[in-house]
Amino acid sequence: MKINKIEVTLQNVVEKITKFYDPTTTHFLTLNGVAIDETKTEIQWIFADYMKLNDNTVFYVVVDQEDVVPSIVEVIPSAIMSQREVVDMFGIEVQNSAKGLYLDEDSLQKPLSGGCTL
Amino acid sequence: MSKKIVQIPLGSQHISLLEPVKFKFSCENEKIIDVDSDVGFVHRGIERACTTKFKYDKIAYVVARVCGLCAITHSLTYTMSAESLLEGEVSMKAKYLRVLMVELDRIHSHMLCLSHVSENAGYEALFMQIMGDREPIMNLQEKISGNRVQFDYIDIGGVNRDISLSVEDDIKVSLKELRGKIEDLINEFENNYTLSLRFKGIGALSLKEAQEFNALGPIARAAGLVTDVRSESNDLPYSEIGFKIVTSSGGDIYARNMVRLHEILNSITMCENIVSGIPEGEIKTKFKGKPNGEALFRLEAPRGELMYYVKGSSKPMLDRLRIKTPTFASIPAFVEIFKGQEYANAPAILASFDPCMSCTAK
C-alpha cells in the first residue's frame, strides 16, 4: 500500500491535522512511534480514506525524549487510546495522556524506545 | 428516584465475559452515564519480541499468536507487508488459498460472536446450536492447514500446504450445508422476539458517531458507514470472487447481527467461487533480499481493520513492527455506545462488539 508522508512540526501538527481530517471521508488509524536512535523518536499520525484504493496518509515529526507531543483528542476522540500507548511504550509525554495503559510501575519502562536495553 | 451515582465494574473477570477487559460504569439508577475502560491486562510485549528475538522470516509465526481467532489475518497482514519490502512475486494460486483461509476464518469468527450474542440474550440452546454448526468450518481449516486454531499456514512467498481434490469436495459439501443453516439463522434472528425485538434500538451507534469515533468493521457497517478494507485494497483478488459490502442501518445490536449473518453468506459465496476456480501454479515462490524501507498494510479482519507497519533496514531483524488491531481502535466507540444505556444491557452490548482482548493488549 502506498504511503504519502507529510512532515510536520510539533507546533503546527494539530492545525495541519484539523485541516486535513474530515470524518466523513477519512479515518484515523493510529499514532505510531519509531525509535530512530537512543534519544530521537519519529512520531507518526496515520490516516486512511474510506473506500479509496491503497491510500494512506502519514504525518510525521521527529521528537526528542523531553519533548511534549500535542494531543489531537479535541479533533479525533478515538486517538486517546493510541496516545496512551505511545506514552507507555516510548516514554514520550503526550499532552493530557496518562501513563499505565499496558505497563505497571514495576515492569520494564518504555520498552520500544531506542535507549531501552534488557 | 435518587440522583445518587453508583459505580459498577464489569470485569476484569465476569461471568458474561470470556476475556479480561474492565469497564467501570458510573450509573444513575439503572442508566450508565459515564464509562471508564481498562484493557491492558494481557500485555505480552509482542511488538518488542518481534524486533529483538525473531528474524523477519519467522515473525509470521509469532504474530499469529497475537490472537487465536484471527491468527490467519495477522500472519497474512504481516507477510504481505514484509513481501512488499522484498523482491519476488506471490503466485495467483497462493493468493486464492490465502483468501480462502481468511474467509473461512471470518465465517467461524462471526459465528462465535453470534453464539455469544444469543447466549447473552438468555438463549443457551441457540448458543450450543451455532457452536455445533461452527465445528465443520473448524474441521475444514484443519483439513487445509493441519491445525484447528493456530494454522501456521501463511509464510513469506506463499502458503505452506497445497489443497487436495478431496478437501475441495469437502469444502463444497460443508459450505452448502452451512448456507442452509445460516439462512435459517437469519430467519431466527429476524423473527424470534428474544433476538429481534429485544435487540432493536439497544446499543445503538448513529452514522455520525461512527464517523466521529472511527468505528470499524461490522460495528461501523451496521451504522451505515460504508467501509471495508477488502474493497480498499487490490492486493488480494477480492474483486474476482464476488465480494460485496454488507451494510445496514440503525447501528444497534440487531443491525450488527444482521451484518454479520449476511457477511457469512457473502464469505460462503466467495469460498465456493475460490474452490471452483483455483488457478494452477506454485504454492510458494522464493523471495530475495532483506526488508528495506517502510511498509504499511491494512486488511479486513473479522472485527474490522487490521494494520501492520513494518520498518526494516536490510538486516535480519526489523527496526519496528506496529500492530494496530480493530478492537483497540474501537474502544472509544464502545465507550460512546455504552453511555445512556441500561446497565442490565451492558453484557449483551459488549458481546455484540465481539471484542478481542488478546489482540488489544498484544
Add this chain to the structure above:
Amino acid sequence: MSSQFIKAFTNLFKKPQTTTYPQDAIERTENYRGLIEYTENECIYCLKCEKACPPGAILFVPCEDPVPNDKNKKSLKYEYNPWLCIYCTECIRACPKAELALTQSDKKPQIGVKGDRVNSEWTILEQLKKGV
C-alpha cells in the same frame, strides 16, 4: 419461533457434537501435524533446520561422544523439544535431504513430564549452544 422450539427439543435426542476422547480416537486428517522425526545417519549436519526453526525447538549441541558420522565434523548432537515445537515444518522445508533426514510423522508427543527436558534442562542445552 415455534420451529426453533421444536429444533431445540429434538436436539435433546441427538448425538453430542463432541468426541469422547480418549475413549474414541480423534480423526486424523491427511495433513495432520505430528512429531518431527530425525534420522541421524542421513543427516549432513548443515544446521539449516536449526536456523529455520521459529521457536528454537531444534538444537545441535556440542557433545563429547557423538554418533560416528563423517559429516559431523564439530561433534554435534541433535536435540529436539517436541513441547516447544509448533509443528510448522519450516525445518523440513529448509532441509536439503527432506524426506530422508527430517520427516513429519502422524504421532503425537507424549505428555511432557519432568524427566523429559521440558523446561529447565532445555534451558541448559540452550545455554550450552550459546556458549559455542
